[in-house]
Every structure is written in C-alpha cells, then in structure tokens.
Amino acid sequence: MAMTARQRARVSLYVQAGIFVVAMVALILATDWETISTSVFNFGKIGPMFPDIILVGLKNTLIYTALGFMVGLSGGLLLALMKLSSFPLYRWLATGYIEFFRGIPALLVFIAFGYGVPLAFGVSWNVTVVAMISLGMVAAAYIAETLRAGLQAVPKGQMEAARSLGMPQWRAMISIVIPQAFRIVLPPLTNEVILLTKDSSLIYVLGLTASQYELTKFGRDGISSLGAGLTPLLVAGAFYLVITIPLSLLARKFESRSARTKR
Amino acid sequence: MNDVVQNADDRSGAVKAAGVSITDLRKSYGSNEVLKGISLEVKPGEVVCLIGPSGSGKSTLLRCVNLLEQPNVGSVHVGGFEATDPDVDIDKMRRKVGMVFQQFNLFPHLSALGNCTISQTKVLKRSQADASAVAMRNLERVGLGHLSDRFPDELSGGQQQRVAIARALSMDPELMLFDEPTSALDPETVGDVLAVMRNLAKEGMTMLVVTHEMGFAREVADRVVFMDGGVVVEEGVAEQVISAPTHARTKEFLRRVLDPTHIDIAE
Numbered sequence: 332m333a334m335t336a337r338q339r340a341r342v343s344l345y346v347q348a349g350i351f352v353v354a355m356v357a358l359i360l361a362t363d364w365e366t367i368s369t370s371v372f373n374f375g376k377i378g379p380m381f382p383d384i385i386l387v388g389l390k391n392t393l394i395y396t397a398l399g400f401m402v403g404l405s406g407g408l409l410l411a412l413m414k415l416s417s418f419p420l421y422r423w424l425a426t427g428y429i430e431f432f433r434g435i436p437a438l439l440v441f442i443a444f445g446y447g448v449p450l451a452f453g454v455s456w457n458v459t460v461v462a463m464i465s466l467g468m469v470a471a472a473y474i475a476e477t478l479r480a481g482l483q484a485v486p487k488g489q490m491e492a493a494r495s496l497g498m499p500q501w502r503a504m505i506s507i508v509i510p511q512a513f514r515i516v517l518p519p520l521t522n523e524v525i526l527l528t529k530d531s532s533l534i535y536v537l538g539l540t541a542s543q544y545e546l547t548k549f550g551r552d553g554i555s556s557l558g559a560g561l562t563p564l565l566v567a568g569a570f571y572l573v574i575t576i577p578l579s580l581l582a583r584k585f586e587s588r589s590a591r592t593k594r
Numbered sequence: 595m596n597d598v599v600q601n602a603d604d605r606s607g608a609v610k611a612a613g614v615s616i617t618d619l620r621k622s623y624g625s626n627e628v629l630k631g632i633s634l635e636v637k638p639g640e641v642v643c644l645i646g647p648s649g650s651g652k653s654t655l656l657r658c659v660n661l662l663e664q665p666n667v668g669s670v671h672v673g674g675f676e677a678t679d680p681d682v683d684i685d686k687m688r689r690k691v692g693m694v695f696q697q698f699n700l701f702p703h704l705s706a707l708g709n710c711t712i713s714q715t716k717v718l719k720r721s722q723a724d725a726s727a728v729a730m731r732n733l734e735r736v737g738l739g740h741l742s743d744r745f746p747d748e749l750s751g752g753q754q755q756r757v758a759i760a761r762a763l764s765m766d767p768e769l770m771l772f773d774e775p776t777s778a779l780d781p782e783t784v785g786d787v788l789a790v791m792r793n794l795a796k797e798g799m800t801m802l803v804v805t806h807e808m809g810f811a812r813e814v815a816d817r818v819v820f821m822d823g824g825v826v827v828e829e830g831v832a833e834q835v836i837s838a839p840t841h842a843r844t845k846e847f848l849r850r851v852l853d854p855t856h857i858d859i860a861e
C-alpha cells in the first residue's frame with residue numbers, strides 16, 4: 332500500500348527520533364558516571380581557580396587576541412592591497428606569504444618567534460610581543476584573503492565614480508572602496524577573531540610566568556594541582572565560549588544587516 | 595578658480611563652461627577596434643547628444659573623454675587640458691569634467707549630502723562647512739534639498755540619479771558627461787531627471803549626453819551625433835538629424851527607436 336507524501340514525512344520523523352533515543356540510551360548506559368563526576372564534572376574543587384582565571388587568564392587571552400588581531404588586520408590589509416597591485420612582485424610576495432602562513436600549523440609560528448628568532452638574532456622578546464607577532468602574522472594571511480575578496484566585491488563603478496570626481500587612486504581606495512569592503516567582510520572578519528581567540532592558547536609552548544597565563548594554561552595547571560581531573564579544562568572552555576558566542580551572535584547580526592542594506 | 599563664473603555665452607548661463615575637442619580618436623580592446631577614428635567638437639555651453647545602436651562605442655567614447663579608458667590613438671582636449679598628453683595631471687583634468695553613469699554609482703556608505711561633499715573636502719580641500727553649503731545648493735538645484743540625509747538605498751532610482759548629478763555639479767565642472775542617465779530608471783521618474791538636465795543646459799553647461807530619449811535630444815540638444823560601428827555616421831542640428839536623417843543607417847536606427855512597436859529596442 333503506497334503512502335502519501337505526508338505519511339512518508341511523518342515516518343521519516345519517527346525514524347530520526349527513534350535513532351536519537353537509542354543513541355542517548357546507549358551513551359548513558361555506557362558512561363561511567365562514577366569517574367565522570369570525580370574527574371570531569373567535579374565542580375566542588377575548582378574554587379582555587381577563581382578569581383585569577385578571570386582577572387589574569389581571561390584578561391590575557393583577550394589582550395593576546397586583541398593585539399594579534401590589530402597586527403593581523405593591518406598586515407592583512409597590506410597583503411590584500413599587494414595581492415591586487417599591478418606590480419607583479421608585490422602580488423607574488425603576498426601570495427607566497429599567504430600560502431606559507433596558511434599552510435603551516437600556527438604552533439610552529441609560535442615556536443619560531445618564541446625560540447627561533449630570539450636565538451638567531453640575539454633578541455629577547457616578552458611573551459606579549461611574541462603572541463602579538465605570531466598570532467598577527469598567521470591572522471594576516473587569513474584576513475588578507477578575506478579582505479581581498481571584500482575589496483573585489485565592491486562594484487567597479489564605485490572606483491570609476493570616485494576617479495571621475497577627481498580623486499586619485501589611493502584616495503578613492505581609502506574613502507570609497509575600503510570602507511565598503513569592510514562592511515562586506517565584517518561577518519567573516521568576526522569569525523577570524525573567533526579563530527584567533529582559540530589560537531591564542533598556543534602561547535603555552537613558550538613557558539609562561541604566572542602573570543602571563545591565559546585561559547588554557549589555567550586549565551592545564553588546574554589539572555595537575557586541583558585533583559579534579561579534567562574539570563579545570565571544562566571551566567577554561569566555558570570562558571572561551573563566553574568570548575566566542577557573543578562574537579558569533581555579532582557576526583550573525585552583521586550578516587543580517589548587510590543582507591538588508593543590499594536588498 | 596572654482597567660483598561659479600558668469601558665462602558670456604548666448605545662453606542665460608550661470609556656469610563656467612569648457613569645450614571639448616576630439617581628434618581622430620581610436621580605441622581597441624585587443625583586436626576589437628571599438629572607436630575607429632572619431633573626431634568631434636563640442637563648443638563651450640553646447641549640448642550634444644550621442645545616439646547610436648548598442649555596441650557602437652558611445653560609452654567608450656565618453657569614457658575616453660575623462661580617461662576612464664585610455665585611447666590608443668588621437669587626442670582629446672578639454673578646457674585648457676590636453677587629456678591625452680601623457681604628462682597631464684589626470685585628477686586635475688577630471689575635476690573639470692562631471693560624469694553621470696547609467697547605474698548612478700552613488701557611494702552607498704554615504705548620505706546624499708556625504709556623496710556630494712566627500713570629493714570637495716578630500717580633493718578640493720574645502721572646509722566641511724563650505725562643502726556642505728555647496729552640496730546643499732546643488733541638491734536643491736536638483737530638487738532634493740529635503741532628502742539630503744537619506745542614504746542611496748532609501749532613494750528611488752530617479753532620486754539617486756539626481757543626487758549623482760548634484761554630486762558631479764558640486765565639483766564645479768565645466769563639462770558634464772551623461773551615459774544613458776535615464777536608461778535604468780522607472781518610466782515615471784525619467785521626467786524628473788530630464789528636467790534637471792534641461793535646466794542645466796539652460797544654465798549654459800557644456801553637455802555630452804548619450805541617450806535614447808529622442809524627445810529630449812530634439813528639444814535640448816544643439817547637435818545630435820549618430821554613431822555606428824565605431825565611427826560618426828552623421829551629425830548635425832538636432833531637428834534635422836532626427837526628423838530628416840540623410841544616411842540609411844541613421845534612418846534605420848531612428849525608425850527602430852521612434853517606432854512605438856519597437857519600444858523594447860529603444861529602452
């Protein structure tokens with residue numbers, strides 16, 4: 332007996348719900364609740380993490396991210412303009428840079444700037460500078476591609492109108508094209524900040540002093556000192572969400588706003 | 595130098611107007627020669643309408659006048675400038691030439707007023723107050739003084755095109771180029787834009803207008819130039835070219851444009 336479309340849709344819904352229930356039951360039965368409550372969700376013992384995880388950890392994560400983003404944004408804009416330049420050497424350099432830094436793990440960049448460069452050139456950088464440069468140089472590669480796409484998405488007629496009004500190329504770029512490109516790339520740029528926030532945890536490879544700890548380092552330290560198993564990492568993770576979820580919401584808001592203005 | 599100067603022309607002008615002289619202009623895209631030796635003179639204060647079928651090179655010619663396209667051969671003189679001189683200060687030359695596009699090309703991140711002031715402050719280095727005063731005067735001139743705070747996406751097509759005209763006028767141009775300024779408009783707003791252009795012509799502005807509005811050409815243009823296949827086929831007094839064309843190609847084109855059953859082609 333053939334089913335109607337509506338009957339078929341209902342059966343499909345039941346099947347999906349059934350699979351979900353079976354999976355949840357299996358998960359609950361398979362879980363070792365005893366262990367979990369002492370070593371994953373053991374919130375009774377995390378008191379000592381506070382208030383430093385906020386006053387130092389959260390603060391440092393925000394600082395490293397913000398500084399990295401500033402470097403990444405300026406570097407990314409420079410690279411994007413180079414990539415669109417009529418001078419081939421600039422295009423090649425920008426392409427080489429972007430492919431290189433997008434292609435290697437960010438961790439290697441941290442090690443290079445944390446240990447390699449200071450050793451090679453006999454300089455000693457503090458952790459904040461290393462974080463700023465390493466995060467910034469990686470971010471620049473990603474942001475460059477985003478901005479290039481944004482610059483190219485500004486209609487050609489905008490540049491022509493600006494030039495027709497007597498603006499030199501650079502002035503038209505600054506006053507007309509770049510402001511519009513930034514509007515276009517605001518949502519993807521917000522996503523870059525989210526990625527950067529998480530990448531800032533890589534600074535741990537440098538061996539931090541207490542005042543330089545960021546969220547992940549607090550979590551890792553808590554594992555060895557508090558005897559609450561992995562719970563401190565869960566706490567650190569929660570603080571990342573405190574930063575990234577509002578950014579996600581912001582990105583979505585930008586997206587709907589630019590969708591509206593475009594009509 | 596940027597002051598609005600009374601023009602000693604026969605028109606009742608309030609505009610300082612420059613002439614254009616185009617000599618043997620050639621432009622190719624790759625092997626496709628789009629302009630095949632165009633010579634055209636527009637005297638100060640004169641209104642010339644360019645007509646011709648799609649692809650005949652009208653836009654390209656207009657864009658060569660303010661160097662949005664670089665001609666391959668030939669010369670363009672605008673006011674005191676030889677636009678085609680490799681040493682010319684392009685930006686300085688372009689300040690004398692206002693351009694109005696089919697698609698308006700207003701700056702969407704700026705209000706109507708902002709559109710009209712940005713180039714004044716950044717290029718002419720006028721103070722914000724001076725620039726705003728000039729912009730308001732020009733927005734009022736196109737009948738939009740009351741909408742100066744609106745952003746482009748809050749304006750109708752006809753209003754946007756009038757803002758675009760005010761924006762160009764705010765640089766005190768001595769020559770205005772129009773590339774099918776009403777072709778992207780709803781029919782009911784075309785009249786407003788044409789009225790603004792008619793007034794501008796009366797004030798003595800030099801105007802080079804690509805248009806399919808034969809009524810406007812007949813009424814406002816001093817001369818009409820018919821282009822086809824990258825050459826000027828016929829030119830003369832508007833009334834004569836439109837009502838009594840001598841060349842077969844002009845007749846054929848006008849028949850199609852003026853015949854109401856072919857209105858789709860005229861668009």
Ligand SMILES: Nc1ncnc2c1ncn2[C@@H]1O[C@H](COP(=O)(O)OP(=O)(O)OP(=O)(O)O)[C@@H](O)[C@H]1O
Binds near residue numbers: 646652
């Ligand atoms: N940037 C370009 N690259 C290559 N070919 C071009 C370019 N711009 C214009 N052309 C070609 O030049 C020819 C003339 O184009 P143009 O836009 O000047 O015509 P037009 O008379 O303005 O036509 P329309 O009435 O459709 O606007 C066309 O064949 C077009 O394909």
Ligand SMILES: [Mg+2]
Binds near residue numbers: 652653654773774
């Ligand atoms: Mg055209």
